[in-house]
Amino acid sequence: MNTFSHQDLPQASTTVLFAKDVNKIVYDVDGELTILQNVNLSIQSGQTVALVGASGSGKSTLLALLAGLDSASSGEIRLFNQPLSGMDENARAKLRRNRVGFVFQTFQLLPHLSALENVALPLEIGGASNNAQVREKATFMLERVGLGKRLTHTPRTLSGGEQQRVALARAFVTQPQLVFADEPTGSLDAATGARIMDLMFSLNQEQQATLILVTHDSHLAAKCSRRFHTEAGHVIEVQD
Numbered sequence: 001m002n003t004f005s006h007q008d009l010p011q012a013s014t015t016v017l018f019a020k021d022v023n024k025i026v027y028d029v030d031g032e033l034t035i036l037q038n039v040n041l042s043i044q045s046g047q048t049v050a051l052v053g054a055s056g057s058g059k060s061t062l063l064a065l066l067a068g069l070d071s072a073s074s075g076e077i078r079l080f081n082q083p084l085s086g087m088d089e090n091a092r093a094k095l096r097r098n099r100v101g102f103v104f105q106t107f108q109l110l111p112h113l114s115a116l117e118n119v120a121l122p123l124e125i126g127g128a129s130n131n132a133q134v135r136e137k138a139t140f141m142l143e144r145v146g147l148g149k150r151l152t153h154t155p156r157t158l159s160g161g162e163q164q165r166v167a168l169a170r171a172f173v174t175q176p177q178l179v180f181a182d183e184p185t186g187s188l189d190a191a192t193g194a195r196i197m198d199l200m201f202s203l204n205q206e207q208q209a210t211l212i213l214v215t216h217d218s219h220l221a222a223k224c225s226r227r228f229h230t231e232a233g234h235v236i237e238v239q240d
């Protein structure tokens, strides 16, 4: 039985992410530091967006702002047409629930949970109460990423590539509209990283999700429908 349904997919050309005149300034012992300056962008559903730029140029900060994990110092950010500025952390978490997936460079799996439990977690947090259905969906996703025989393994008994596969299953199990991936192959060797990226693009295409991908790899960036370059806090779309 296929428990997944595509009937709730967003319609073409819905604006998923919108940023206007966004600044991020932090204060530390050295004084004021501008991390992002006057960022403007608008991302439509189904687009795949590469964010490229040198280390320290503000990519992760931008991702955190767009996902509502951190707050802008000024400007407006809308996620699924909802302005983030007026929302507290709970409201933002609720907005992301079942609609946003994350993939990180360092996998960020919960070490004491099995692969199956890690993948089930977003469904449980999202309010799913039917344990059999949760288990079935999580198992389906782990089989999809080639880990059907690793359901009970904890992260430390998995290779880096396998851990990132679990993280992909976790990111996509809720059929999110939007997936953020911050250098998802940054901790993997080139061959493993290439397989992870192929898998991620396939999952993304199957689910017609919007993808925001931070990467250093120009080949990966070329696979995306749009490319933005960050440099010293400025974010500029690269026109081919």
Ligand SMILES: Nc1ncnc2c1ncn2[C@@H]1O[C@H](COP(=O)(O)OP(=O)(O)O)[C@@H](O)[C@H]1O
Pocket: 026, 028, 033, 035, 053, 054, 055, 056, 057, 058, 059, 060, 061, 062
């Ligand atoms: N909370 C913070 N306090 C001070 N500086 C920060 C903070 N977060 C990020 N930075 C600085 O902002 C810059 C951009 O960081 P980051 O977004 O992580 O860059 P990237 O992901 O492109 O490598 C870096 O110089 C980093 O040291």
Ligand SMILES: [Mg+2]
Pocket: 059, 060, 061, 182
């Ligand atoms: Mg970063």
